[in-house]
Amino acid sequence: xWQFVARRLTYMALTVWVISLISFMVIQLxxxxxxTSLVSQMLGAGAREIPPEFEQQMREQYGxxxxxxxxxxxxxxxxxxxxxxxxxxxYQRDARELILERLPMTFAISFFSVVFIWVVxxxxxxxxxxxxxxxxxxxxxxxxxxxxxxxxxxLALILMFLSYRYFGQALxxxxxxxxxxxxxxxxxxxxMLNHMWIPVIIIGTAGTAGLIRTMRANLLDExxxxxxxxxRAKGLSEWRLLWKYPVRHALNPFVSTIGWVLPGxxxxxxxxxxxxxxxxxxxxxxxxxxxxxxxxASGFILVLSxxxxxxxxxxxxxxxxxxxxxxxx
Amino acid sequence: MELEVPKQALLPADSPAxxxxxxxxxEIATQWQLxxxxxxxxxxxxxxxxxxxxFYIVAIFAEFFAPTLATYxxxxxxxxxxxxxxxxxxGQFAPYVNGLVFERDPISFKKTWAIDEETAIPIxxxxxGQPYKLWGIIPMDLHLIGPxxxxxxxxxxxxxxxxRDVFSxxxxxxxxxxxxxxxxxxxxxxxxxxLGGLSGLLGGTLDNIIQRLIEVMMSIPTxxxxxxxxxxxxxxxxxxxxxxxxxxxxxxxxxxxxxRVVRSKFLSLREEDxxxxxxxxxxxxxxxxxxxxxxxxxxxxxxxxxxxxxxxILAETALSFLGVGLRPPVVSWGVMLQETQKVxxxxxxxxxxxxxxxxxxxxxxxxxxxxxxxDAADPY
Numbered sequence: 059x060w061q062f063v064a065r066r067l068t069y070m071a072l073t074v075w076v077i078s079l080i081s082f083m084v085i086q087l088x089x090x091x092x093x094t095s096l097v098s099q100m101l102g103a104g105a106r107e108i109p110p111e112f113e114q115q116m117r118e119q120y121g122x123x124x125x126x127x128x129x130x131x132x133x134x135x136x137x138x139x140x141x142x143x144x145x146x147x148x149y150q151r152d153a154r155e156l157i158l159e160r161l162p163m164t165f166a167i168s169f170f171s172v173v174f175i176w177v178v179x180x181x182x183x184x185x186x187x188x189x190x191x192x193x194x195x196x197x198x199x200x201x202x203x204x205x206x207x208x209x210x211x212x213l214a215l216i217l218m219f220l221s222y223r224y225f226g227q228a229l230x231x232x233x234x235x236x237x238x239x240x241x242x243x244x245x246x247x248x249x250m251l252n253h254m255w256i257p258v259i260i261i262g263t264a265g266t267a268g269l270i271r272t273m274r275a276n277l278l279d280e281x282x283x284x285x286x287x288x289x290r291a292k293g294l295s296e297w298r299l300l301w302k303y304p305v306r307h308a309l310n311p312f313v314s315t316i317g318w319v320l321p322g323x324x325x326x327x328x329x330x331x332x333x334x335x336x337x338x339x340x341x342x343x344x345x346x347x348x349x350x351x352x353x354x355a356s357g358f359i360l361v362l363s364x365x366x367x368x369x370x371x372x373x374x375x376x377x378x379x380x381x382x383x384x385x386x387x
Numbered sequence: 388m389e390l391e392v393p394k395q396a397l398l399p400a401d402s403p404a405x406x407x408x409x410x411x412x413x414e415i416a417t418q419w420q421l422x423x424x425x426x427x428x429x430x431x432x433x434x435x436x437x438x439x440x441x442f443y444i445v446a447i448f449a450e451f452f453a454p455t456l457a458t459y460x461x462x463x464x465x466x467x468x469x470x471x472x473x474x475x476x477x478g479q480f481a482p483y484v485n486g487l488v489f490e491r492d493p494i495s496f497k498k499t500w501a502i503d504e505e506t507a508i509p510i511x512x513x514x515x516g517q518p519y520k521l522w523g524i525i526p527m528d529l530h531l532i533g534p535x536x537x538x539x540x541x542x543x544x545x546x547x548x549x550x551r552d553v554f555s556x557x558x559x560x561x562x563x564x565x566x567x568x569x570x571x572x573x574x575x576x577x578x579x580x581x582l583g584g585l586s587g588l589l590g591g592t593l594d595n596i597i598q599r600l601i602e603v604m605m606s607i608p609t610x611x612x613x614x615x616x617x618x619x620x621x622x623x624x625x626x627x628x629x630x631x632x633x634x635x636x637x638x639x640x641x642x643x644x645x646x647r648v649v650r651s652k653f654l655s656l657r658e659e660d661x662x663x664x665x666x667x668x669x670x671x672x673x674x675x676x677x678x679x680x681x682x683x684x685x686x687x688x689x690x691x692x693x694x695x696x697x698x699x700i701l702a703e704t705a706l707s708f709l710g711v712g713l714r715p716p717v718v719s720w721g722v723m724l725q726e727t728q729k730v731x732x733x734x735x736x737x738x739x740x741x742x743x744x745x746x747x748x749x750x751x752x753x754x755x756x757x758x759x760x761x762d763a764a765d766p767y
Contacts, residue, residue, distance in 0.1 A: 073603045084615040207750035209701045211708060212724075212743050219733045325610030329705055333728070344709065347615050359611045 062378055070371050074364055081359040082130050086352070093117050094350075096147070133353070137360070144353025148346060153353045156342060157361060163338040164331075165365065167257055168323050174262040175269060175319065182266075183273025184305060187281065198270060205267035210326045213260045214333040257334060261326040265319045273308060280304035306380075313377045320369040324362055422686060425763040432759020438752035446561040450519040453555035454533045454541050457718050459517060460550040467500040467546040469553075469738045472510065483507040487540055508539040545738035547726060556718050557742045563719040564700055565749070567634050571699040572692055574638035579645030580688070584676060586646070587653025594650075601643045609640040613702070617711035626717040633712050637702050645691050652687070656680050686764030693757035697750040704746055720746050 093116045097108050124132075136142040143153035186195045280286070281304055289299050331340030339358050346355040426432060445452050470484035486506030490499050516530035516537055534541040544554040586597040616636055624632075656662060665679050706712030707721025708728075715722060720742040726732065727739045 069599060069602065072599065076603045080612065084612060203751055203754055204747075206754055207697070207747050209705055209743075209746065211705060212746070215727060215730075215733060215740075215743075218730045219737070222730050222734050321605065321609060328610050328614075329709070332709065343611055344614060347711075355615060359615065362611060 059378070063375070066371055066374055070367055073367050077363040077367070078134055078360055079130075081356040081363065082133060084356065084359065086126055086129075133356070137357075143357040146346070146351055146354045148349050148351040148354070153357050156354055157339075157357050160337065160339045160342055160358075161361060163336070164324070164327060164340075164362070167254065167261065167331075167336075167338060168320070168327055170254060170258045171262040171265070171323050171327070172320070174258050175265045178262070179266045179269035179273060183270045184277060184300070186270065186274040187277035188300065190278065199274075202267035202270045205263040208263075210260050210264060211329045211333045213263065214257075214330050217256060217260065218334065257327070257330050257336060260330050261323060264326065265323060269319070276308035276310075277304060280308050310377070310380065313373060313380055320373075321366050324366055422763045426759050429759035429762055431755045432762075435752040435755030435757075435759065438748065439756055442561060442749055442752070443565060445558060446565045448521070449558050449562045450521050451527070451529065452531050453552075453558040454516065454530055454543070455552045455555045456517050456519060457556050457559040458551070458716060459555075461540070461546075462550050464500065464540050464542065464546050464550045465548060466736050467540065467542045467550070468502060468736075469545040470502060470508075470540075470542055472543065473507075476507065482510040482512075484510055484534075484541060484543075487542075508541065509535045510541065511535045544741045545736065547723075547739060553723070553738060553741050556723055557720065557745055560718050560720045560723055560742060561745065561749075563630070563713065563717060564703060564721070564746070567630070567637070567703045567719070568696040568700040571634045571638045571641070571703075572696050574635065575642040575695065575699075576645060576688070576692055578638065578642040580649050580681075582642070583646035583649030584653055584681075587650040588657065588672075588676065588680075590654075597646070597650075601646055604640070604643050610705075613637075613640065613706065614709070614711055617706055626714070630713060630717060633703060633706065637699050637706075640702070641695055641698060644695065645688070648687065648691060649684075652684050653680060656683060686760070690757055690761035690764050693753060693760050697753040697757075700746065700753075701750060 093113055096116065097113060100108060133144065136144065141154060143157060145151075146153045146156055149156060182198050186198050189195055283304075286299065286304060289303065290296075294302075327338065328340040328343060330336070331338040332344055335341060339362065343355060343358050345351075346358070450456075464487065467487050470487070472482060472484055474480060474482050476483055484507070486503045486508055487500045488503035488506075490501045491497070492499055510532060511534075512532055514530055514533040514535060514537075515528050516533045518526065518528040520526050542552050542554070544552070544557065547553055547556070582597055582601075586594045613636060617633065662675065662679060665675055670679070703712055703719065704721035704724065707714075707719050708724045710725060713719050713722055723739075723742040727743075733740060
């Protein structure tokens, strides 16, 4: 077992390193850097002419005049040893502050989405398999397909539109007006939960659809096996029969799929938060990418990716705990 | 090679009712026939297939199906509401739409267009409309449906903020969005098969490296990276280049799924007896892969591909919706939906969501089709 964990940990570290490379490279891709966009902004605002010394000075000040690999190691070193993610040029603040501000909410929404997917997909999948070809089965399959086909930003738009039409106010944001800037309290938490179910449902829908189908297919495979008939013949009640063996068996691929749902969830969360204007990482990422605010953007990408990797790692551990065959392979 | 089995030859002359024709057909049917028969039973998949085919036909002949050109606009008809097509007038088949009249909202003094029940604009099929070049080569001016008088407004799905016909633009968008799906999937399929095949066939360190690569790529939440790269594309690049870059990016995010499937299949196929026999026969590796191993799971590849096309289409729509994908003057469903980012816009002009409906239908159809293909892929 420990060999397995150790191996997975090494791979995880490797993955995280490659991700850091990619995150950093991605920001270096656009020609020019923050200073270039700053200069073009100033020119656009009416400055007559910017002397090249100004650009030089700015570059030195922001440390942008060094070769790329030097910048990369400095950046990485800062993050690992000092927890310093750099400086946000656009928001004029420490990048770490920005990230820490927005990240917990992203994390919370993604976590609740995973819980939502589990809570919804598991029973519906089991039910669908047991009552195969019934009206309910067709209904849920159809619903599942719709959930798969409708892009989540569209769902967000439609929900916003419906709430605007019928409740008179758009469902934007995660808090009601009175709680928006208030310090954390029980009331605020309840208010947040009140508002959170909308993005969670939107983000979770696509994942639910896929997992319902997987669960149904796996369980159907299991239910056809001889041991189920034996158990039934021996007098085990249907309920106990279902939950004690086949479901546990069918959970196997289910759990492994959960891990890989996480990247999709994070991606969905980013888009939905941009559309609904939630105070999570989505809007900031888009903004900083458009304005080449590199430290913030790459910091976010790095942190989100690491979270995803950790999440998949945890799901792999869960799978190994659930199924001894994985541990020994 | 099919065996021709004449019933009479095998059975004694005085035997009772011979074996059913159908059973006999089942015995001698080829792999592809079995798959087709099983697919035919899946009604939803057949429906999906028909819808997909229709969409692609419309996309190919977009210029003919669309009442106006994609970029044609009339400032006087900004945000015109959709005109319902009525088929019968006074009991005769005379398709027409109601005209549009300018109204001023009494409360906000805002100028709006409203449907005028009084006027009727006759519509015809196969009318002469705006001249266009089919596929950019053949000059034609025949449109499937349009107003008999080309000057009349004909907005089946309303107009957008520049007075362009939403319906026509949605048809032109079909061409772009659907082709992005195809090209992207072709790219990701090639990448997936090659890398997955190498990984499964050769094993060892190469397998390990490719596996880790696949894991890394699957762990990265694709959207932020996609956003990052797409946001980087310079604004002054020609539309076609942007199109290809976006397609390549999308393909790069999707190949991992197919690669894993191919790899596991190759790994299991490697142990098969018929591969051993072919190797002993002296088959060179290339022929081994393409002639012996790959055909064993053509069906799975087809099913996989059909199921990844909708993902590609959705991803492109999402990117363009956020503003970092395709850009005007290229029109795709995502680009059209960019206008609908504000709730207020949708509340007042809900017909702008029509491209979303197209996306949903196409994605549903592809999913049904892919499901049916996947079920049929294993006819045994």
